[in-house]
Amino acid sequence: MAINPDGYGWCGQPYEALRAPRPLVIDGRLDKPAWQAAPPTPRFVDIGSGEPAPFGTRARILWDDEFLYIGFDAEEPQVRARYTERDSLIFFENDLEVFIDGIDSYYELEFNALGTMYEVFFVWRDAYTTGSEWDQPRFDVHSPRVHSFSGDYSVNDSTFWAGAHPRGTRWAFLDYDMAGLQLAVSVDGTLNDPQSIDRGWSAAVKIPWASLADLAHGRALPPTPGDTWSIFLGRFEQMPTRDAGRTVGLGWSASPHGVNDTHVPASWTRVTFVDRDVEI
Numbered sequence: 001m002a003i004n005p006d007g008y009g010w011c012g013q014p015y016e017a018l019r020a021p022r023p024l025v026i027d028g029r030l031d032k033p034a035w036q037a038a039p040p041t042p043r044f045v046d047i048g049s050g051e052p053a054p055f056g057t058r059a060r061i062l063w064d065d066e067f068l069y070i071g072f073d074a075e076e077p078q079v080r081a082r083y084t085e086r087d088s089l090i091f092f093e094n095d096l097e098v099f100i101d102g103i104d105s106y107y108e109l110e111f112n113a114l115g116t117m118y119e120v121f122f123v124w125r126d127a128y129t130t131g132s133e134w135d136q137p138r139f140d141v142h143s144p145r146v147h148s149f150s151g152d153y154s155v156n157d158s159t160f161w162a163g164a165h166p167r168g169t170r171w172a173f174l175d176y177d178m179a180g181l182q183l184a185v186s187v188d189g190t191l192n193d194p195q196s197i198d199r200g201w202s203a204a205v206k207i208p209w210a211s212l213a214d215l216a217h218g219r220a221l222p223p224t225p226g227d228t229w230s231i232f233l234g235r236f237e238q239m240p241t242r243d244a245g246r247t248v249g250l251g252w253s254a255s256p257h258g259v260n261d262t263h264v265p266a267s268w269t270r271v272t273f274v275d276r277d278v279e280i
Contacts, residue, residue, distance in 0.1 A: 001050070001256065006166045009267040010050075010258040012230055015041060017061040020069060021277045026206045028115075028186035030060065030071045033280035035204075038062050038071070041254040041269065044235055050256035055200075057096075059233040059254055063273055065222050068207045072096045074235060076200040079189050081112035087174065090118040091236045091249060096203055099232035101265040102215030105134075107178065110236075113201045115185045121176035121214065122149065122263075125169045145174045151263055165263060182206040225275035232268040 002011040020034050030036070044057035056075040063069060074096060083090055090110040091097075098109045104127035110118040125148070128134045128141070140146070149172040151165055183205050189198020209222040219227060233254040251260065257267040 001258070003258070004264075004266040006266070008164075008166050008259065009261070009264040010256060011266065012268045012270045013042070013255040014270050014272065015039075015061065015254070016274045017063050017271050018274055018276055018278045020062040020064045020067075021280065023064065023066065024062065024069050024204075024206065026069075026182045026184045026204045028184035028203055030073055030202050030204065034062060034278055035060060035071055037278035037280045040073075041233060044233075044252040044254055045256050047234065047251035047253045047257050047262065048260040050258070053235075053237075053250075053252040054239075055237065057235050057252060061231070061271055062278065063222065066208060068205075068209060068212070070098055070205045070207075070231075070233070072203045072233075072235075074200050074202065076113075076189075077197055078194065079113050079187050079191050079198045079201050081114040081116070081191065083112055083116050084114060086116065087118050088116060090116060092238075094238055095236050097232065097234040097236065097262070098205060099234075099262065099265075099268060100212070100215055101230035101268060103217040105215060105217075106263075106265055107176070107212075107215055109178070109181075109183075109205070111183055111185070111203065113185055113187055113191060115183055115203075117183060119176055119178060121173040122170045123173070124167055125171060126167065128171060139171075139173065141171050143173075143175070147172045147174065151261065165261070178207060179211040180208040181211065223273040225273060228270050228272045230265050230268040231271050232262060232265075234262060 038060040040058040044053050060071045095110045100107045105123045108120045150169045185203040187201045190196035235252045236249050255269040
């Protein structure tokens, strides 16, 4: 796999998103004909090494003139989720993730099997200049809920993930909510029951194209057929370690990055929007 031009991470893998023949009802299940006819991504791999992940995960993407649709199927023998408060740090437990690149910005969505969501909007610091599109009250960097994000994150002085993107720091807007976003999850098993052997869980996300204006960067909404956007399709899984009672969060994704860093837009899946309906 090719190295990114900036030397950080690998180039993202391609995916062709077909059109949904009619608006999709989002219920978290991907057993409807349109979802089943949509091409799945390859099985997710370790985000850093590209090695196969222990549990199977695949994503599917569809679109129409009003919405972007993203679905996930995740194998999981013990489906667990505890966080119920919106914008909890969902990546501390098992989750699924979507990031959407806006060239000078990007959007992050994480959610668990309870459907609890965590959202952040990032603006690259070098793009945040006087008179830019970000120079407006709703992107006020002086808000207490806006952080400078360098790509390093540590807990209890023990770093579990570190990134050092060549573009540098970015502003993280923690109160950002994607207007009109719909999310639904479905558990194939018994949630939070250690006595149950589960098959896993699935999820579907539905986002109005009109709500992606902050990410358009001059691109058409909805996309013009043939347009390509970079989208991260990922999963974090808390896996047990040899230390009793301790786990480590492993990142898996549809497109490997070559580095243990999710925040690398050039390594995300390169989604081309095709003007052809799925065949159902």
